Amino acid sequence: MELTRRDATAALAAIGATGGVALGVRRTTDAGAGDGADGAVDGAEELPDDEAVRETMAATAAAVYPEAVSGIDAFVGGFLDGRLDGSAHGEGIRAAVAELESTARSWYDAPVADLPVADRDELLRGLGTDTAEEHPHGTTAERVRYYVVNELLLALYASPTGGELVGIENPQGYAGGAESYTRGPP
């Protein structure tokens, strides 16, 4: 199923992007506080720019999205246009992506986007993001789960196409109107 610009816009409309003011932007050097025991490499010095964040996120999406979806790059790019808005959240994504990238480089000697999809999956599992619960200020695994894995899953499953994959064209978070609930199954 093809993800469209409408999906990206819908996902953004669902969880918010305003390009607004950054309130209390968390300094990236704080991002790893309380962490360090899980082998993550500190990537704080070289934070990726927007383009690099998009590339890593899209590459990760290819691992965490079901095979049936296409159009991932444009969807993730469009979605991140709204999320990388200078807010604390946008910076949280950037910092988490930096850690994911530096782990990829130290384990595989390659950026995430150059890894086969199976290795991206292995990288995420190796970091423990599969069993981690999301936490915006937690361990590396918890932050990658919050800012990368769940960020991507939230975008997908709050969009009409993501919802349709599951059988709900008006998923929670998507302003899909007040009629769809009255209709029977297609």
Place this chain on the structure above:
Amino acid sequence: MSGAESLGNEGAAGEDVDRTPVPNADVCIVGAGPAGALVADRLAADHEVVVLDAGPRFDPADRLARQERAIRPFYGRPDVWGVGGERDAYENAGERGYPLNHARVKGVGGSTLHWQGMVMRLHEDDFNSGSERGVGTDWPIDYADLRPYYADAERELGVAGASDNPYAPPREEPHPMPAFEPSYSDSLFAEACEELGIDMHSVPNARNSEPYDDRSACVGYGTCQPVCPSGGKYDATVHVERAEGKGATVIDRASVGTLEHDEEDRVTAAVYATPDGEEHRQEADAFVVAAGGVETPRLLLLSASDRHPSGLANSSGHVGEFFMDHLFAGAGGTLDEPTRQNHVGFYTSACDQFYDEADETQAPFKLEFFNYAGPSPVEMALSGEDWGDPLLERLRDGYGNHVAMGGLVEQVPQADSRVALAEDRTDDHGNPVPRIEWTVGDRALDTIERANEIQVAILEELGAEVEWVAGPDATGPAYHHMGTTRMSDDPERGVVDADCRTHDLENCWIASSSVFPTSGAMNPTLTIAALALRVADDVDARLSGA
């Protein structure tokens, strides 16, 4: 501002706000939930009105980030509107735990920011429980006294409803908006109910089925509880803004710690603390306490003085007693066909058929047909150890075939179910926190079982495999705090009179479900709104007459 964790700086943003008292105020209202906001709106054009609220003014631009909090597993429900911490500390000491901070929001708009927006009128017998049902007590007012105020409240909140409910009390005019259409799952329930001779009908929603009062129609975000990003669901910021437009002053983060009075038993000032650590005194000619069903009695108890040693307005000794909530009864399961749940976050059909069977042993109760049974896929997706195709498979297995019913049951008022002050625990301003002693009697528990029997019969008729039943052991409160400053004509038996004015203090009114002598089984806020409009009339008459 995007991102759920970017929230929480309401306070910082408001540091340079003027929170000093308003000179020459006629009316001081404590609490900016629907009760306080409606009183303020009614009085603001002709009187100098000031509203003090303990919580912040929330930025409407943050609602999507709050919605993200509602969906993401990291956040608990109280986090969505910043409830909790020292400000909202409380104690439980009753036979049942009461999750107070799931049950309220502090801030401009009050708990309607989080509410679901179901708005029914109480039934005629609910006002005469003692004489008609043989338990509880009669209200000093009747349905007929409140009837015009109910119609007024429906216009104010914007209620979508229809007149197809044969069990509803009489009404003289249609609802302001047409009812929401029944859901697809309602149509499945309808067949089963018809077989069993059970009636279904529409249900009134404080939610726009079409644009109303410059607010958008519901657009189907599906997260009504705890946040509606579109404004399609009514919340009390509507009346706060309207009151401000008429000249009222609303001061946020102004927590009232005590009410002061003089030797003539008139309240003279509300003493409140602001974030800068200052304490202020707001004087006024009339005071309306609208701080919700728990904080209202707490404030009266905190205001004890030499003249009123057991708390203000408490010569009856009943302040805090008779704490009630509605009890939840429910059941659910799965069908072998799609049921189309979780498109919207409200329900569209109900059954009031059994409500007026109530007597000494059976409480009034109502039944609800859910449109949000089972998990929401997006929430499921964020908590699991899988992604990719296995996750999609799990979502497909988990979503699609659920059905569920809910219901609310009345509890009889009991003096030993109460809100008191904690002995050695204080809040961020050093005031004793509320201690909740919640007890529920057998009539309610037996009625929950009765409701469960009907729910299970309907589900089985539908062909559902019943997977859960919330019965007497699993029941919980519906987050409706009632009864703690009960209304009575007799000053020894109640805290406020039939006009919701305190017996002990002549210029102090209470606008809240805390005045309900009995609770019925209908969600309380339409009745709160009707009483608030009636309080506004009384305050206006007395101020104008003075």
